[in-house]
Amino acid sequence: MTAGLEVERFDPACATEGDLRGYYRVMLARQEIDRPDEPRLTYEDVLGRLENPFVGFGPVVYWVARLGGEVVGLAIVYFLEEESGHIGLTEVIVHPRVRRRGIGTAVLKAVVPELRARGRTLVETWQITKGSDGERWARSLNFRSVHTVLMQALVIPGADSALWQDDVPAGYRLRRWAGVVPEDLVTSFAAARNAMHDAPLGGLGYEEPEWTAERVRAREAELRRNNIELRAVVAVHESTGEVAGLTELELHPHRPFWGFQRDTAVSAPHRGHGLGRCIKAHLIHWLLADRPDLDRIYTTTGAGNEHMIRVNEQLGFTTVRTMVAVNRDLAELEAELRTR
Numbered sequence: 006m007t008a009g010l011e012v013e014r015f016d017p018a019c020a021t022e023g024d025l026r027g028y029y030r031v032m033l034a035r036q037e038i039d040r041p042d043e044p045r046l047t048y049e050d051v052l053g054r055l056e057n058p059f060v061g062f063g064p065v066v067y068w069v070a071r072l073g074g075e076v077v078g079l080a081i082v083y084f085l086e087e088e089s090g091h092i093g094l095t096e097v098i099v100h101p102r103v104r105r106r107g108i109g110t111a112v113l114k115a116v117v118p119e120l121r122a123r124g125r126t127l128v129e130t131w132q133i134t135k136g137s138d139g140e141r142w143a144r145s146l147n148f149r150s151v152h153t154v155l156m157q158a159l160v161i162p163g164a165d166s167a168l169w170q171d172d173v174p175a176g177y178r179l180r181r182w183a184g185v186v187p188e189d190l191v192t193s194f195a196a197a198r199n200a201m202h203d204a205p206l207g208g209l210g211y212e213e214p215e216w217t218a219e220r221v222r223a224r225e226a227e228l229r230r231n232n233i234e235l236r237a238v239v240a241v242h243e244s245t246g247e248v249a250g251l252t253e254l255e256l257h258p259h260r261p262f263w264g265f266q267r268d269t270a271v272s273a274p275h276r277g278h279g280l281g282r283c284i285k286a287h288l289i290h291w292l293l294a295d296r297p298d299l300d301r302i303y304t305t306t307g308a309g310n311e312h313m314i315r316v317n318e319q320l321g322f323t324t325v326r327t328m329v330a331v332n333r334d335l336a337e338l339e340a341e342l343r344t345r
């Protein structure tokens with residue numbers, strides 16, 4: 006291991022400005038190499054994400070690696086809950102200036118005891134840029150490549166708004182809301198969300214939640230606590246009054262010019278009528294009427310999910326990056342790391 010390297014837990018709430026700036030420099034350098042499609046991260050963007058971790062993935066814990074007192078590497082671990090409570094969603098990032106010196110491996114070694122202490126049995130990572138140092142590192146540690154995901158972006162300035170035609174197929178009507186699902190729809194909305202179980206997830210350990218009205222309400226409350234604005238559009242089947250399809254988007258307070266597209270699902274009996282495209286187009290229309298300053302919307306889709314990818318392309322999204330997800334059984338990883 007690199008002489009003088011120290012790895013320890015990191016609490017952003019009581020971190021020094023020097024450490025926070027070091028953390029930012031690592032994130033920025035990774036972005037420049039692995040995510041050149043994104044607008045350059047600012048220091049405030051990175052602080053904002055530390056203050057507003059992703060919602061719905063459980064508690065998050067951080068580690069940093071310091072060399073000569075300067076932060077040169079980090080780990081971000083979300084301890085997923087419920088159906089996915091066996092997973093530690095683990096991201097390790099090392100500044101390119103000091104890669105291939107064992108720092109990434111040392112950070113992972115520091116994380117592993119906490120994964121074990123919290124009852125995890127699987128270490129999983131979702132967003133490694135295909136062909137990057139991260140993919141090669143994961144392969145060298147015998148992580149299994151289990152899923153490929155496309156990152157697609159709709160860049161609003163210059164986009165052709167004619168693509169967002171939202172003519173509603175006969176037999177359906179649209180409803181929409183910000184924040185809270187209307188009470189008359191919540192049960193059927195939860196049932197429709199379970200159509201996400203049909204989305205291809207490859208060999209991921211992650212399992213889509215089993216949605217109920219209570220879980221929908223709990224998620225809404227968590228988003229509110231984190232000042233995240235949630236917008237949803239659904240297609241309601243006229244003759245039954247049931248939600249046939251839904252799409253959701255989050256607006257995060259620290260990155261006000263980006264929309265994060267979340268779940269889109271059409272339940273099986275209602276597929277093939279163009280509902281997915283219609284509800285997504287309507288969401289974009291509605292959002293831009295209120296937020297003409299929005300710069301872009303990001304969405305991730307399984308590489309094998311041809312229908313969703315095509316719908317996104319029809320709406321003007323382009324693929325900006327391919328990412329791989331990897332995982333490894335924790336006990337196997339512990340044994341592997343003992344040899345390093």
Ligand SMILES: CC(C)(COP(=O)(O)OP(=O)(O)OC[C@H]1O[C@@H](n2cnc3c(N)ncnc32)[C@H](O)[C@@H]1OP(=O)(O)O)[C@@H](O)C(=O)NCCC(=O)NCCS
Nearest residue numbers: 096097098099104105106107108109110138139141142145
């Ligand atoms: C992945 C990452 C954290 C690795 O950090 P690192 O400090 O360079 O990793 P290590 O020095 O511990 O690498 C250990 C071994 O992995 C393999 N490895 C790491 N990077 C590699 C590369 N670019 N090409 C080939 N093998 C590589 C090597 O076998 C290496 O041992 P060696 O240098 O003795 O040959 C770093 O590349 C990174 O920050 N990438 C961006 C973020 C990311 O994709 N993380 C992925 C996992 S969450």
